[in-house]
Amino acid sequence: MTLPASLPGNDHRTPTTSDVPPRPPSTSARGRAAERRVAWHYRLRGYRILARNVRAGGVELDLIVQRGRRLVFCEVKLKEGPGYGDPLDAVDEWKRERLRRGAQAWLLANPAFRHLRVAFEFAAVRPGGIELVSDLLQ
Numbered sequence: 786m787t788l789p790a791s792l793p794g795n796d797h798r799t800p801t802t803s804d805v806p807p808r809p810p811s812t813s814a815r816g817r818a819a820e821r822r823v824a825w826h827y828r829l830r831g832y833r834i835l836a837r838n839v840r841a842g843g844v845e846l847d848l849i850v851q852r853g854r855r856l857v858f859c860e861v862k863l864k865e866g867p868g869y870g871d872p873l874d875a876v877d878e879w880k881r882e883r884l885r886r887g888a889q890a891w892l893l894a895n896p897a898f899r900h901l902r903v904a905f906e907f908a909a910v911r912p913g914g915i916e917l918v919s920d921l922l923q
Contacts, residue, residue: 815863816861816863819861819863819908819910820837820838820847820848820861822910822915823847823848823859823861823908823910823915824837824848824850826908826915826917827848827850827857827859830852831852832850832851832852832857833850833851833852834848834849834850835849835850835851835856835898836848836849836891837849839891840887841887841888841890841891841894842886842887842889842890842891843886843887843890844883844884844886844887844890845887846858846860846884846887846888846891847859847860847861847908848861848908849891851898851901854900854901854902855901855902855904856898856901856902856903856904857903857904857905857906858884858887858888858891858903858904858905858906859905859906859907859908859917860880860884860905860906860907860908861907861908861910862907862908862909862910863910881905884905885905888903888905904919905919906918906919907919
């Protein structure tokens with residue numbers, strides 16, 4: 786005896802992609818999206834994006850941007866939701882030193898930019914927007 790297709794428990798069809806709930810984006814995908822937002826933030830303020838996610842001196846540099854004689858090495862920090870704390874809480878002395886070391890290595894490999902005034906900024910990406918903090922290395 787075969788059951789009519791309309792009865793419960795007789796659904797033997799193969800699940801389609803619309804049946805599968807979407808997976809949340811991975812941490813790295815959310816990080817890349819945050820870096821894109823910060824890159825646009827700089828671009829809209831007249832900066833030229835020189836590099837994104839480049840390795841120098843064993844350090845990954847999130848963003849390197851330039852406007853005029855100003856060269857900025859930017860570390861992007863993303864924290865989502867109140868349970869994760871503030872993005873800038875993740876900026877400790879170890880992270881600051883790595884950013885300095887990566888910037889020095891990048892400048893050694895790219896001598897055409899050595900004459901520029903170097904700045905270090907941390908971009909805190911929050912649900913409400915982006916905050917740039919530039920004095921955390923002093």
